[in-house]
Amino acid sequence: MDLTKHAFFEGKIVPLGEAKINIATHGFLYGTAVFSGMRAYWNAEKKSLYLFRPYDHFRRLLESGRMMAMEIPYDEEGLIQLCIDLLKADNYQQDVYLRPTIYKADMGIGVRLHNLRDELSIFTSPYEAYVQNDTNAHVTISSWRRVDDNSIPARSKVAGAYVNSALAKTDANRAGFDEALVLNSDGHISEGSAMNVFMVRNGVLVTPPITDNILEGITRRSIMEVAKNEFGLTVEERSIDRTEAFIADEMFFTGSAAQVVAITKIDHRPIGSGSMGPITTKLRAFYEDVVRAKNSKYASWNVEVK
Numbered sequence: 001m002d003l004t005k006h007a008f009f010e011g012k013i014v015p016l017g018e019a020k021i022n023i024a025t026h027g028f029l030y031g032t033a034v035f036s037g038m039r040a041y042w043n044a045e046k047k048s049l050y051l052f053r054p055y056d057h058f059r060r061l062l063e064s065g066r067m068m069a070m071e072i073p074y075d076e077e078g079l080i081q082l083c084i085d086l087l088k089a090d091n092y093q094q095d096v097y098l099r100p101t102i103y104k105a106d107m108g109i110g111v112r113l114h115n116l117r118d119e120l121s122i123f124t125s126p127y128e129a130y131v132q133n134d135t136n137a138h139v140t141i142s143s144w145r146r147v148d149d150n151s152i153p154a155r156s157k158v159a160g161a162y163v164n165s166a167l168a169k170t171d172a173n174r175a176g177f178d179e180a181l182v183l184n185s186d187g188h189i190s191e192g193s194a195m196n197v198f199m200v201r202n203g204v205l206v207t208p209p210i211t212d213n214i215l216e217g218i219t220r221r222s223i224m225e226v227a228k229n230e231f232g233l234t235v236e237e238r239s240i241d242r243t244e245a246f247i248a249d250e251m252f253f254t255g256s257a258a259q260v261v262a263i264t265k266i267d268h269r270p271i272g273s274g275s276m277g278p279i280t281t282k283l284r285a286f287y288e289d290v291v292r293a294k295n296s297k298y299a300s301w302n303v304e305v306k
C-alpha cells in the first residue's frame with residue numbers, strides 16, 4: 001500500500017499512513033463493519049477518470065449499514081462527492097480501486113450493534129488484476145457453505161462475513177484452483193468467494209436468485225441488463241444445482257474487482273468446450289467498454305471525476 005495516497009478518515013482527508021484505528025475498536029474486535037469495493041476507470045482518449053455506478057454501490061453500502069444498525073451523516077450523493085475529492089487529491093491517471101467502510105468506532109468489550117458510534121473511512125489504491133486466469137479459471141466446489149441470511153446476511157457486505165469468503169478462497173487456492181464455487185445451505189450454487197456467478201445453458205443466461213444467499217452484485221445487475229438489451233438473451237434468476245454447473249455450456253463470475261471471469265473447468269471437468277465461450281467473450285468485451293465510459297448509451301453508469 002502506498003501510505004502517501006489520501007484517505008478519508010474521521011471526517012478529514014489525510015495521508016493513508018495517518019488513518020489509524022486503535023486495537024480496541026469494536027469494528028476490529030468483532031468484524032462490525034460494512035464496506036464497498038468499487039472502481040474508477042481511466043479513459044485514455046478522454047483523459048478522464050470515471051467512477052462506475054457509484055450511486056448503486058453507495059446505496060448498497062447504506063443498506064448494509066441499515067442492517068447493522070449504523071448511521072452516518074452522508075447520503076449517496078455526499079459519498080460520491082467524497083470519492084471525487086479523494087481521487088482528485090491523488091490526481092490518478094490510471095484505474096483505481098476504492099474501499100469505503102462504515103465501522104463501529106467505539107472502543108471496548110461488549111458485542112452488540114446498538115449504542116455505538118459509527119465512522120466512515122475510504123481509501124483508494126491503484127488497481128491490480130484480481131483473478132490471474134480470468135479467461136480460463138479452474139474452480140472447485142468449496143466444502144465451506146455460504147453464510148445464511150439467518151446467521152449473517154449474505155446480501156450485506158459485512159466485514160465479519162468475509163471470514164467465510166477467506167476460508168473458501170484459501171482452501172481453493174491451496175488445492176491448486178483459481179477460485180471456489182460456494183454452495184448455500186440448501187446445496188445450491190450461491191456464488192464465488194467474492195463474485196457472483198452465471199451459467200449459459202441452451203442459449204439462456206442463468207444466475208442464482210437474490211434469495212439464494214448471494215450478495216446483490218452490481219456487476220451482476222449490469223451484466224443482466226447488457227445481456228438482455230444488447231444481445232437479446234433471456235436471463236433467468238433461479239437456483240443452480242452443483243451437477244447442472246458441470247453440464248453448462250459456459251460459466252463465468254462477475255464482480256467489481258474481477259469484472260467478468262470465464263470459468264472453463266470445475267473440479268477437473270471442462271465446462272462446454274473447455275475454453276472461454278462465445279457469450280462470455282461478447283459480454284466481457286462489451287462490459288469493458290461500458291465501465292471505461294466508451295459507450296454513450298450507458299453513460300449514466302459513469303460518473304466523471306472532475
Ligand code: PMP
Nearest residue numbers: 194195196215217218219255256
Ligand atoms: N459476492 C460477494 C461475496 C462479493 O464480495 C462481491 C464483490 N463485491 C460480489 C459478489 C460482486 O459484487 P459487485 O459486482 O457489486 O462487486
